[in-house]
Amino acid sequence: MSNLNTRGRVALFGGVYNNYLSLQATIDDARRRGVDEIYCLGDMGGFGPHPNRVFPILRQSSDIHILQGNYDHSIGHRLDDCGCGYTDPRDNHFAQISYDYTLEKTADSHKDWLRDLPGEFRRQWCDRRVLMAHGSPRRINEFLWESTCSDVFLAYLLDTAQADILFVTHTGIGWKRRLPDGRLVVNVGAIGRPANDGRTGVDYALVEISAEAVEVSFVEVEYDHHRLAREILSEGLPEEFAESITTGWWTTCLEILPARERAAGRF
Amino acid sequence: MNKLDTRELIQRVEQRAALSSEPSAAPHLELDHLDTLWLQVTGTLCNLACLHCFISCGPKNDNHDMMSVEQVDEAIDRAVEEGVKEFYFTGGEPFMHPDIETLIERALRHGPLTVLTNGILIDEDLASWLGETFRRARYSFDVRVSLDGTTRSENDALRGRGTFEKILAGIDRLVAAGLNPVITVTTCHAELGGREGRQKFFDLLAERGIQRPRLKFLAPFKIGREERRGGGYQDYERLRKGDLDDQARQALQCSSCRMVTSEGVYPCPILIEEKDARMGDKLDDGLKAIELDHPACYTCFVEGVTCRT
Structure with missing residues (x-):
């Protein structure tokens, strides 16, 4: 499974973050x-x-074909924390709350399933070598931010991974870049939380594949974010989490953001 | 690496060191890939002479001279051929370089850049240029300012009289120009690295009106001027073969960085004044494995230090 030799249309997303409402809306769309x-x-x-x-x-x-992320690895192996290692005591506080909650509430059978997920997918789309990974081709927890990846570094990743097209997630903010040589890198972003840009909708990547070209666009999906925010609160999770969902601005775990992406947000 | 693993590894290292006084060979570390190129743009020349500096930078130290624009260009071009991800400028004090604006523009043409500074030379004109550069650049441009206390007495005891206010004034000017600098704290006083110590810095920045604080805490290296201030390394504080698993190797920034100065190429920013650390004249000479046989390597390992932001 599953190479596309003529033409096709594929959807990719990452970062579900327990958001079953945006997940269903994305898949339906x-x-x-x-x-x-x-x-x-x-x-x-x-x-x-x-x-x-x-x-x-x-x-x-x-x-639906599913890869393992770093969070899935931690939950699947029943580790003590998500391994984010924040500097800011506030970030650590919030990260631990959501991790402890998720670890406690995830059924054992699902933990086992997460533990056994694959780490990458390779495909052939009309003679183009496609690689899908969580963080980067070389590390599950490497952040590939738009502002901190030079063109030559992305070319190096593609060379090493022997790929023409790379899809990743992990950062929570989507972007795409066509390298000068025509190869393509796409961070599909996250559907579980808005992209820190003041929109409440979330994006997934829609790919049109033909012999001539592979074109990627981001599709915005609206879902019942008010309901999700209410459920976050009724589960006793922090108000800050609900605020991110209803405003579209990140409120916690901000220190991972590079200067550029941090400046684009409200906090 | 999670905290439990680190503690276990430290215990293992210390137990082994206690059992055997025989020095064993240092671990060997391959260069995975040149992710990060460090450039010592002003060499060891600095407008301050901080007591905790791990290289004895100061107004009179010219062990490493300023780099010329040509030297910087040459290193950047070679790193670009290697697929470098990002650049860091340090010194000394980078803003003492007469061509610093040219150097910043050259680096940002090829990838993201972070400049490490004490902030003191950042006047309004420079802050405004840095703000414009941040907004204009294709890649992320970051400024990192070192501050070593939340009070005048705490900071000035290490950095020199009057520096607390000057550093904060530089930070204020950067913030007013639209930048959000990372504040770097060296935890010479152990309590600064703890939760409460860290919180004080967040509180200080909030009091100054900095609503989106970015902070980085770094363990001190017991070399350079810091060795004379706080004492050097014990004999057992050395890495030995077998100490490093794959995760620890990956966490060490010298598996993916090199430092170029006017004097040649070095494994990392920490070791430029250490005997035998020099790898050759040009970046090319440094694109190979190293031996982790310096006592400072022990600090990077046990403290999980990375000089990256």
């Missing part, structure tokens, strides 16, 4: 557009409510 396949690049858990609700959606669909 992609199917409405007639995609041949859907790829989830990992991180099922995070700061949203009711962790078990994402698994029936993901596990019962034969058209």
